[in-house]
Amino acid sequence: MNLPDFDYYIPASLQDACALLAEKGPGAKVLAGGTDLLNKMKHELMAPEVLISLKKLDQLTSIDYVSGKGVVIGSMATHNAISNSSLLQEKYLSVCEAAQHMANNQVRNVGTIGGNIVNAVPSADLPPIFIALGALLTLVSTNGERVMPLEEFFTGPGKTHLAPDELLTGIVIPDNSFTGSTYIKFGLRRSGALAVVGVAVAVEMDRNICKDARIALGAVAPVPMRAKKAEAMMIGNAITDELLEQVGVCASTECNPISDIRGSEEYRRDMVRVFTKRALRKAINNGHV
Amino acid sequence: MSDNYTQIGKSVPRIDAFEKVTGQAKYTADIKFSNMLVGKLLLSPHAHARIISIDTSEAEKLPGVKAVITHKDVPSKRYGLSPARWDENIFCIDKVRYIGDKVAAVAAIDEETVYKALKLIKVDYEVLPAVFDAFEAMKEGAPQIFEEYPGNINTEIHQNFGDLDQAFKDAYYVRTDRYDGQRTYQCPLEPHATIAYWEGSKVTVYSSIQSVHYLQYYLSQVLDLKMGDVRVLKTYIGGGFGGKMDPSGLDFGAVILAKKTGRPVKMWFDREDMFFNNRGRHPQFMNITTGVTKEGKILGVHADFVMDGGAYTGLGIASAYYAGALLTILYDFENYKFDMLRVVTNLPGCGAQRGHGQPQPRYAFESHLDNIAEHLGIDPLEMRIINARKPGTLTVQGFRVDSYGLKEAMEKAREISGWRDKKGKLPQGRGIGMGNGGFVSGAGYAIYRTDLPHSVATIKVTDDGTSAILYTGAVEIGQGSDTVLCQMAAEAMGYRYEDMKIVAADTDLAAHDLGAYASRQTLMSGAAVKQAGEDVNKKILDTAAEIMGVSNEELDCRDGIVFVKSNPEITKTFAEVARTYFVKNGQLIGRGSYKPPKLGGVHKGSAVGTSPAYSAATQVAEVVIDEETGEIEVIEAWDVHDCGYVINPALLHGQVHGAFYMGMGEAIWEEVLFDKNGKLMNGNLAEYRLPTALDMPPVASELVDTVDPNAPWGVKEVGEGATTPTMGCISNAVYDAIGVRVKSLPFTYEKIWRAIKEKK
Known part of the structure; x- marks a missing residue:
């Protein structure tokens, strides 16, 4: 395996990066952690003529609370930076836990949240929890900045609404009133396995009554998806084991999985049932978001 | 009895622990020679196809490319680890038999150029129907992968001992179950690599291989070289588990590319290449019937198996025999029938x-x-x-x-x-x-028919007796054989493990051994090492007896000290006795050789x-x-x-x-x-x-x-x-x-x- 030839740029500012991206056109690819891109290039699944590295854009690695906005995570923050962030551990421990169950430590050290989102792999671990928490994306190009809910960002496996000259610069988790959240990844071994099913939930509980619930599923549709019918069964109701089981069944009918070498459609559907139920139970009992 | 041992029965640190832990250990792919070229194999993209033509001209023109070889440039003699079925060529001649089969190889000045050159080789294929399932492969009308294996049956075994029908008649309960195995791969951490260079008519081959002997033998057989002109050695090896027994395309490719270019050539596998080379576990489809008494005593067993061998045989015929041979060891029963069909398919070849x-x-x-x-x-x-x-x-x-x-x-x-x-x-x-x-x-028997000993060992005590070197062909692949054999040598000599050194698995500099497979080295290499150590020990005691003025029977030597058994206060160090021996007689050398006695029955396949x-x-x-x-x-x-x-x-x-x-x-x-x-x-x-x-x-x-x-x-x-x-x-x-x-x-x-x- 060997990397094909390409031109390489390391812009020193966001403006330069955007200008380069606009100039070089669709033959250019943005290089963040490279854990996905370089691998695909070595396997000849992708042959960009130009790579634009973001490694000099230090401002994209920060994780901050911006009042009036929420928690802002720079797109170049690595999985380990997210999992070790004291801010996130305090405000969104579930996000840290999701990042911690990604791939393996070597990948977590270099792989970025921006790359994880932009690659739009259906089984990616971080989009479901961010979708459950209502996260927004900041997209920047030479024409300026726009904001888009993460939930609407994906259009298919490997496909998004990101324009060819656009960069994902950050993920914002707006302030919210969720009382619990979690992400459960079901992979086929303890570490270093892609999700067969990933279920993220966020709930707002008032004692035993569910006031709000969001259920986001990974690896069971062309894009990470909300199980909105299942959510609706939760809202306004008292939580019982029977209800959670029904919600799980509902989510399993809402999803649209494929059969592949990691699992059949039938298995994935049933795992959606199981892990939706378990994730909801865990989020309700967790006491943290 | 074991209490009397000073060097064995102890968890001494591995002899290679320091080098491995500090990262100093150089594996084959880490080694560089000046002027060295790098080489890669071109693999088949089709599971079953006829090769119409191969055009290497564009690849040869690429600056930096030093050689491109195909079947036209190499001997057409077939090989396989087991001599019973030689069905593999260095490069495919008439057709390819699985995705990943070997078609050509390139040597160039660097990795980048090699990969570019591989893309420039044009191969015209006529794609043939292929078969990937052992049972489908046996059906009438299935694609024939080899002319010599009608019905794609590569090996057929029918063994029958005792009277199974009677056993089943006598049984209180007879039961049949069917279980299926899967195809697995060893996945040693270290990917295979080979470096070859020539000096005149002699070639040196560094290979991450489990047996330097068999590689030397097969290189000389297939390339028509004198064994004495082929030197095979290894450095450190990061695991094998049977996946590094067979000579690979890297070994043949590097040797031939080095000959053609007159420069050292290094070749290696990527992780995916290793799966193509395979030689991993055969999937087996197993019907097993057993008759027992009411008390659960086994009266007879019928093992009726099919195995998927993939495209080539390698050692697979032995795998087929082993599948049935060892079922009788654990439990004692008198009646046994073993039927096996090993089938070829258009998948990577399986092995041990x-x-x-x-x-x-x-x-x-x-x-x-x-x-x-x-x-x-x-x-x-x-x-x-x-x-x-x-x-x-x-x-x-x-x-x-x-x-x-x-x-x-x-x-x-x-x-x-x-x-x-x-x-x-x-x-x-x-x-x-x-x-x-x-x-x-x-x-009990070598892989090919030979009267050679299975293991030979030589121990040289250095001039002043402060260290001793064990020469063995045993192959340390991570399992610890270098350590264990040095412990054994020291024990037999009456010496100290800490003062042992080892030269192993080098067909020029070390001693002959069949290598690391069939869990053989502790017993077989150990037997030769023990003899060699005892040979040294005898010479030490004889010399010490002369110096000390006692008979050699009165002396013993342990942990580097020679002493009088009846009065252990009277001592000489091993080193000073060894030095005296050297001055009087020349180098102190011990020799050992081991070959198992004739074992087994008389039926077909009784050696396995x-x-x-x-x-x-x-x-x-x-x-x-x-x-x-x-x-x-x-x-x-x-x-x-x-x-x-x-x-x-x-x-x-x-x-x-x-x-x-x-x-x-x-x-x-x-x-x-x-x-x-x-x-x-x-x-x-x-x-x-x-x-x-x-x-x-x-x-x-x-x-x-x-x-x-x-x-x-x-x-x-x-x-x-x-x-x-x-x-x-x-x-x-x-x-x-x-x-x-x-x-x-x-x-x-x-x-x-x-x-x-x-x-x-």
Whole structure:
């Protein structure tokens, strides 16, 4: 395996990066952690003529609370930076836990949240929890900045609404009133396995009554998806084991999985049932978001 | 008796520990020679296709390319690790037989150029229909992969001992079960690499290979070179497990490219290339029928198997024989029939993976025995105790088993695992199971017919006696043979392990040995080393007797000190005696040589399964199964091994842990997958799921004491035997947990989920 030839740029500012991206056109690819891109290039699944590295854009690695906005995570923050962030551990421990169950430590050290989102792999671990928490994306190009809910960002496996000259610069988790959240990844071994099913939930509980619930599923549709019918069964109701089981069944009918070498459609559907139920139970009992 | 030993029976640090831990150890791919070129193989993109033409002209024109070779540039002689079926060419001539088959090779000044050149080689193929399933391959009208294997049947075995029909008539209960194995790959950490360079008519080959001898032999055979002109050696090797036994395209390619260019050439596999080269475990499809008495005594067994060999034979014919040969070792029964069809398919060729042919049949047989025990209402462990082979007996095929501690291993495993409190008494979703296994301690016969000794050893004591060098052809591939053999040499010499050095696995500089396979080195290389050490010891005692003015019978030598037995205060150091010997007689050298006695019966294939000594092992595993998802967690495991006298306990227990790990991986996670066109789907470590450290349970490794009369200090094997019980053991634990049998490997979470669902 060997990397094909390409031109390489390391812009020193966001403006330069955007200008380069606009100039070089669709033959250019943005290089963040490279854990996905370089691998695909070595396997000849992708042959960009130009790579634009973001490694000099230090401002994209920060994780901050911006009042009036929420928690802002720079797109170049690595999985380990997210999992070790004291801010996130305090405000969104579930996000840290999701990042911690990604791939393996070597990948977590270099792989970025921006790359994880932009690659739009259906089984990616971080989009479901961010979708459950209502996260927004900041997209920047030479024409300026726009904001888009993460939930609407994906259009298919490997496909998004990101324009060819656009960069994902950050993920914002707006302030919210969720009382619990979690992400459960079901992979086929303890570490270093892609999700067969990933279920993220966020709930707002008032004692035993569910006031709000969001259920986001990974690896069971062309894009990470909300199980909105299942959510609706939760809202306004008292939580019982029977209800959670029904919600799980509902989510399993809402999803649209494929059969592949990691699992059949039938298995994935049933795992959606199981892990939706378990994730909801865990989020309700967790006491943290 | 073992208390008297000073060098063996001890967990001394590995002789290569410092180099490995500090990263100084250089593996083949780390080595550089000046002016060295790099080379890669061009592999077939089709599972079955006729080669119409190959045009290398564009590749040759690329600046930096120094040589491009195809079948036209190399001898057309076929080869294979087993001489019974030579069916592989260095490069495909008329057709390719699987995706990944070898078509051409390029040498160039750097890696980048090599990859570009590979793309410039134009091969015209006429794609042929292909077949990827052993049973489909045997059907009439199936694509024929080789003219010489009609019906794609590559090996057919029919063995019949005793009177099985009568045994089944006499039986209280006769049962047939079918179990299926899967294709797995060894996945050694170190990818294969080879470097070759020529000096005149002589070639030197560095290879990450398990046997320098066989590689030397096959290179000389296929390339028509004198063995004496071929030097094969290795540096450090990062695991083999049977996947580095066969000569690979790298070995032939590097030698020929180096000849053509007049420069050293390094070639290596990527991780995916390793899966193409394969030589991993054969998938076996196993019908097994057993007749027993009411008490559970086995009267007869019929093993009726099919195995998928992939495209080439390699050592596969031996795998086919091993599958049936070793089933008779553990339990004593008089009537046995073994039928086997080894079938070729358009997939990478299979070979010998840890336990060689036997782990899947053991999985089938151990699962089958539990079914029988359940039907009879007998504890499965107690039923096995009734049947366990006794020491000093012959199997039905005529294999002599001297020391044998299977019964004791089971009894100890029963005790340390808490078997009686757990079997059948654990809550739903939690289960315990056991399985037995074992292996040969070296094969009784070499892979090709030869009268050469199997192991030779030479020990040279350095001039002033302060160190000694062991020369052996044994191959250290990570298992610890360099350490163990130096301990053995020091013990036999009366010397100190700390003062030993070793020159191993170099056909020029070391001594002859058949290498690291069939769990042979501790016994066989050890036997030669012991003799060589004793030869040195005798010379030391003779010389010391002269110096000290006593007879040599009055002297002994231990831990580097010669002393008078009746008065141990009177001493000379080994070093000063050795120096005296050197001054008077020249270099102090000890020699040893080992060849097993004639073993085995007279039936066809009777050589496979013979060994001077057989190990035995019992494993117990406890599992917890998530009944909603089918996820299986092995929470604890116990292994009790009869491996004779133990030279280095730490290394031994390391082998047990590694073997259990590997067996557990094959039981639950590992399977090489192909799509419907024969394209490899998971040739990487993300999707070929070896277990991780987080998946590994605590393993209690214990021993039973036996001393085998046919082995130096009574040693036996451990490395492969400990993988053979694991799949059956986990199979039985899963059954105990969920009450339903998963009848094919691996026990993926989805298969378990489905089995639970179907039960409901």
